[in-house]
Amino acid sequence: MQKGSDQIENNFSKKGSVLNIASFLFVLLLGGVLSIVIPKENVSQVEQRALTPFPQYSFYALVEEKYTDSLDLYYADNFPFRENWVVLASSLRNKMGFRENDMMIYNAALSEVPVDTTKIDSVFVNEIAKPELVPVPAEKPGGIIIYNGRAFQRFQGSETIGLKYAEVINEYRAILPDCVTVYSLIIPGPNDFYLPEKFTTTFYSKEENSIDFITSNLDSSVVAVDAYSEIKAHQNEYLYFHTDHHWTVRGAYYAYRAFCKSAHLGSVDMGVYQLKVRRNYFGSLYNQTLDARLKANPDSVEYFRIPVETQAFRYIDPALDTMVKSSMIYERIKGPSYLTFLGGDHPLIHIKTTNTNNRRIFIFKDSFGNAFVPFLAMHYQDIFVADYRYFNKNVPDFIKRNKITDLLFIHNTFVVNSKFVITRERYLKRSSNRAPRLIPLDSVDLEYDSIPEN
Incomplete structure (x- = not known):
């Protein structure tokens, strides 16, 4: 009897396994x-x-x-x-996740893979070389705070890293001739302006403290631009996106005003520019969290048409062998996007204006700098914009060859507190001195999308 029961049980077990x-x-x-x-x-x-x-x-x-x-x-x-x-x-x-009153914290980490900007949109056409971009550490660390219908990145400054960043800028100042003015502009994020101060020690560090520490360690011959105070004075305006980690064009404008004060330039009043708006933008921080409160509070991408004639080209590969026609503002991009500014991040962009003042600026920037750069077209004859992650040439040599008068380091607080930017920009101070082909300073034929080999 027991044997029969075992046989039946085995049959059921086999049938169950077969069914599974x-x-x-x-x-x-x-x-x-x-x-x-x-x-x-x-x-x-x-x-x-x-x-x-x-x-x-x-x-x-x-x-x-x-x-x-x-x-x-x-x-x-x-x-x-x-x-x-x-x-x-x-x-x-x-x-x-963690909640405190109306605050929500996500332990999200944004992508560390750089964007291949040649494939973002059909507006970028006829490019004959694909950038060999390598993965780089993200500008944006993990940890996203949702508060009052907007997203923030958790910021933690480091005096050790901040000191090294200041030392890198001082090294550039030391090896460049006195005829080149070196500027440092550190871009604050929205945390100090829109998050409750009582949470500072618990959830994030004050960015003002980090900026002040780095500035205090700059050589006295480096011109420190106080963008923080200018932005703080206008914090009730639309200076930062709610759903994206970047600032808006208005935030960039007030940083530009601060730069003009430091550079003894007359800033152009905001009312002079023609304002354009593209609505219903959802940025990087929404994409990472898909938070319902952010979904209910979409952004608008505002941009200004700069009233000066420009010609722009960008290098699409780190070797700087291939140039294609570019623009400061991309109005034909499908939908609202931060790519409106400079078309995204590229190894090098050269913007030539109709100014004849012989002022030429070389800019080391991260993606925040994209919205800032167009304002400088009102003041410079030539603007060279290098993304610190992709530019691979010797900077002092480049400055000498192109008769640069101003060198600007413009980075957000997360970047200046990262080891990667220190390593990169220190390396570019002494890397290969191979010179890229440059846009002819006298004339550029805008009928072509790329410049042939000389």
């Missing part, structure tokens, strides 16, 4: 069929970003394991009903 295997295979098969049958989307409407396309096969990519990695990214972005799952995950995430 069959169910698992059915789910896999169904998922595979749905992945093939369901139409693919190019853009996630929920996350407001482009989805990973199906990778192109090549033997090299297969050997280097890049093809399989790309496949993983493709399937992660294109599994069935992905948008619904993302919404569900966002809803659950909104119920988690």
Whole structure:
């Protein structure tokens, strides 16, 4: 009798195992069929970003394991009903995390992979070389605070790193001739202006303290631009996005005014510019959190048309071998985007204006600098804009070759408190002195999208 019971139990166990295997295979098969049958989307409407396309096969990519990695990214972005799952995950995430009154903290980390700006939008055309951009440490550390309908990055300053950043600028000052004026402009984020001060010691550090410490360690011959005070005086205006980590063009304008005071330039009144607005913008911090309060409080991307004639080209590869026609303001980009300013981050941009004052500025910047640069077209004959992450040439040599009169370091507080910017900008002080091809200073044929080899 016992033997019969054991036999029946074994049969049930085998049937259960077969059923489990069959169910698992059915789910896999169904998922595979749905992945093939369901139409693919190019853009996630929920996350407001482009989805990973199906990778192109090549033997090299297969050997280097890049093809399989790309496949993983493709399937992660294109599994069935992905948008619904993302919404569900966002809803659950909104119920988690740390809360203090109206404050919500996410332990989100933004992407560390640099954007390949040649593929962002169809406005960038006829580029004949793809940038070989390498992954770099993010400007934006993990930790996002949601308070009063807007997002903030958690800031933690470091005096050790801040001191080294000041030392790098002092080193440039020491090796450059006196005819080159060196400026330092540190961009504050919105935390000091819009977060309750009682949470300072608990959730974030005051950016003003970090800025003051770095400034106090600059050589007296370095001109420190006090953008913080100028921005603080206008903090009731729309200076920072609610859903993105950047400042708005208005925040950049007041930093420009502070720079003009330090550089003894007459700043142009904001009313002189023609204001344009593109609404319903959801930026990087919304994309990371999908927070419902941010969704209910979309941004607008404002930009100014600068009343001066300019010609602009950008180098699209770190070797600075290829130039294409560029612009200070990209009005044809689809939808509202921070890429409106300079078209994003590039190794080097050269902007030539109709000014004939022989003032030429070289700018070391991160992405915050993109909204700032166009204002300088009113004052300089030539503007060279280098992104510290992608520019790879010897800066002192570049300054000498191009008769630069002003050198500006403009970075946000997160960047000046990162080891990467110190390593990069110290390296560029002594790296290869190979000179890139430059835009002819007398004339530029705007009928062409690239400059042929000389």
